[in-house]
Amino acid sequence: MEAIRLHAVPAARKAGIKVVWVNWGLTEAEAQSMPPGIAAGFSVPMPPPGIKAFGEAMGIVDGREGGRILMKGEWNVELYGALQNQYEEGLGIGTDVCINKIILLITNFYNTSKTDRASEVYRGLTECVQLQLGAALLSPNPAELKLEFLLGLVLLLHFKPILHVTSYKRGVFSLHKIIHASKINPHSSLMLHGLMHRTAFLVDLSNSPQVYLRARSSTSPIPVEIVTAFRIWLLYCISDTHGSLQSGHPCKTDATSSLKATRQFAGLNNLSTDARLAATLEGYAIAQTPIDASGTLKLRLASLPRLAESLDRWEARWPAVLNHSQVNGDQLAYTGMTSFYFVTLSIMSTVFTRFLADRRRIREVGGQGRPHLSTSDWESLQRATDAASKMIFSVSVESAQWSPIRAGVWPNASEQGHRDFLSLDPRVVHDYQTGPDNMTCVSFIFAINLLLRLASAGLIGCELQCLRQEYEAGREPDMRGLFVGLKLPRLLLLGSQFLKSIAPQPEHPAFKHGELVETLLETGLRADMPNDPPGPGSSARHSAPGPAPFQDWTTIGKDWEGDLEKA
Numbered sequence: 316m317e318a319i320r321l322h323a324v325p326a327a328r329k330a331g332i333k334v335v336w337v338n339w340g341l342t343e344a345e346a347q348s349m350p351p352g353i354a355a356g357f358s359v360p361m362p363p364p365g366i367k368a369f370g371e372a373m374g375i376v377d378g379r380e381g382g383r384i385l386m387k388g389e390w391n392v393e394l395y396g397a398l399q400n401q402y403e404e405g406l407g408i409g410t411d412v413c414i415n416k417i418i419l420l421i422t423n424f425y426n427t428s429k430t431d432r433a434s435e436v437y438r439g440l441t442e443c444v445q446l447q448l449g450a451a452l453l454s455p456n457p458a459e460l461k462l463e464f465l466l467g468l469v470l471l472l473h474f475k476p477i478l479h480v481t482s483y484k485r486g487v488f489s490l491h492k493i494i495h496a497s498k499i500n501p502h503s504s505l506m507l508h509g510l511m512h513r514t515a516f517l518v519d520l521s522n523s524p525q526v527y528l529r530a531r532s533s534t535s536p537i538p539v540e541i542v543t544a545f546r547i548w549l550l551y552c553i554s555d556t557h558g559s560l561q562s563g564h565p566c567k568t569d570a571t572s573s574l575k576a577t578r579q580f581a582g583l584n585n586l587s588t589d590a591r592l593a594a595t596l597e598g599y600a601i602a603q604t605p606i607d608a609s610g611t612l613k614l615r616l617a618s619l620p621r622l623a624e625s626l627d628r629w630e631a632r633w634p635a636v637l638n639h640s641q642v643n644g645d646q647l648a649y650t651g652m653t654s655f656y657f658v659t660l661s662i663m664s665t666v667f668t669r670f671l672a673d674r675r676r677i678r679e680v681g682g683q684g685r686p687h688l689s690t691s692d693w694e695s696l697q698r699a700t701d702a703a704s705k706m707i708f709s710v711s712v713e714s715a716q717w718s719p720i721r722a723g724v725w726p727n728a729s730e731q732g733h734r735d736f737l738s739l740d741p742r743v744v745h746d747y748q749t750g751p752d753n754m755t756c757v758s759f760i761f762a763i764n765l766l767l768r769l770a771s772a773g774l775i776g777c778e779l780q781c782l783r784q785e786y787e788a789g790r791e792p793d794m795r796g797l798f799v800g801l802k803l804p805r806l807l808l809l810g811s812q813f814l815k816s817i818a819p820q821p822e823h824p825a826f827k828h829g830e831l832v833e834t835l836l837e838t839g840l841r842a843d844m845p846n847d848p849p850g851p852g853s854s855a856r857h858s859a860p861g862p863a864p865f866q867d868w869t870t871i872g873k874d875w876e877g878d879l880e881k882a
Contacts, residue, residue, distance in 0.1 A: 334411040340387035346370040491822040523548040524572040556599040570600040587644035591651040594633040598655040601625040641719040649720040656706035657758040663699035703762035712738040763810040777801035
């Protein structure tokens with residue numbers, strides 16, 4: 316400290332170098348939205364009543380008022396000893412500036428719980444971000460651009476920070492708007508994907524599968540660094556493909572070479588999570604398009620029969636492996652099934668995307684908006700429906716009664732055909748609270764949204780079966796099941812409860828989506844709500860007596876779906 320005070324600061328001032336003092340000094344908004352991981356780490360042991368956290372009054376300390384803990388302008392955030400005087404001197408003569416300490420407030424799922432595990436995850440990610448990314452981005456040293464840096468980028472993508480200070484500089488102070496700007500921001504994802512791709516190229520990560528295969532063929536044990544590089548490559552491929560499915564942008568990775576090693580890699584059991592990683596990679600690899608290919612949607616539509624066969628092969632192999640991992644150490648192995656469901660519904664729902672485009676074109680010229688769907692189209696829609704329903708069902712207590720990987724079957728309906736309410740499993744909520752934000756939130760919202768839109772389009776009924784005969788006959792679906800209690804309303808309610816439970820605060824998109832689904836269940840099908848507007852020149856539908864008529868939720872939920880597409 317004395318060397319800094321006596322030599323470094325005076326020399327910098329003399330040379331005209333701006334002296335920047337970085338120190339604590341929280342605003343009210345930052346203190347209120349502080350993640351539990353940070354709050355717990357910086358809590359101050361005090362005399363009774365005990366531990367005190369950010370913003371709380373310290374009381375008398377060494378004979379003077381300590382002020383509120385780590386809040387801007389308080390005595391307890393002043394610099395140590397003579398540095399405070401030197402700092403104030405520099406501010407007075409204009410050579411120094413002060414920046415209140417900026418911490419990447421990663422207020423996502425993993426820090427919504429105050430458990431030891433949540434705090435551990437938070438500390439690890441924060442350390443990775445602060446120690447690895449900042450210096451490497453601002454002053455890159457080729458010797459330091461290593462796998463750890465790429466891993467940091469991947470984690471940063473999965474657990475997007477909320478940069479409060481940046482928003483304040485832009486004049487945005489609403490917590491809701493700040494979180495929305497961070498989460499519903501495709502540009503930040505594109506920037507991170509670009510950095511990941513360039514870094515992977517610099518560290519020659521794409522060659523890691525070949526290096527791993529060569530090492531595997533040797534009689535010597537595979538070096539740890541080779542196994543680590545292969546793991547990071549698998550994670551990077553998964554992240555890249557997930558981003559492609561979300562955005563429609565082409566993939567930047569090719570997992571083909573990895574597929575030669577995934578099953579043997581999973582069998583080594585070096586880590587209990589390796590089988591899940593390998594299974595997830597194989598699932599996402601099914602959805603990969605050629606590198607830098609254009610028209611990813613058209614490519615998947617043209618390849619649906621082949622993709623369906625690949626999905627069948629995955630289902631024949633990996634559930635048993637994940638089941639074994641779940642009961643032998645990997646308590647999150649069941650989430651490998653969630654990833655597979657997301658891949659499945661992403662691929663198979665391309666038929667529905669084409670359906671919506673065709674319907675829009677028909678309505679624009681005055682038609683009724685009933686595009687033709689082939690037998691294979693209906694099969695794809697049913698498969699997408701099944702995947703979405705299985706994903707949502709997996710967060711229930713009932714899903715684990717017969718299957719460790721939560722692939723259980725629905726309880727029997729009553730004699731009247733009614734379904735009991737499903738119970739949200741708190742263990743699953745806890746698991747997903749420390750899960751990747753972009754994967755968890757988007758995957759479940761996509762599944763819920765897909766079921767809503769398929770139902771609103773008259774393609775599926777309340778027991779989650781495609782309504783081909785009704786559709787082709789021009790009949791509207793019977794939606795009374797939303798009132799008497801069939802599978803669809805039970806799943807939608809379960810999904811809304813799940814989204815609200817994993818959201819760190821009411822401003823998070825997951826919470827907002829959960830609230831909207833609950834609103835749709837309560838009011839979306841009432842007879843006094845407007846029907847779906849007909850196409851130009853077509854006759855409007857009229858409400859019938861009795862249960863509420865069919866409604867098109869794609870119009871009612873327009874703003875919500877817009878947020879989803881941006882996410």
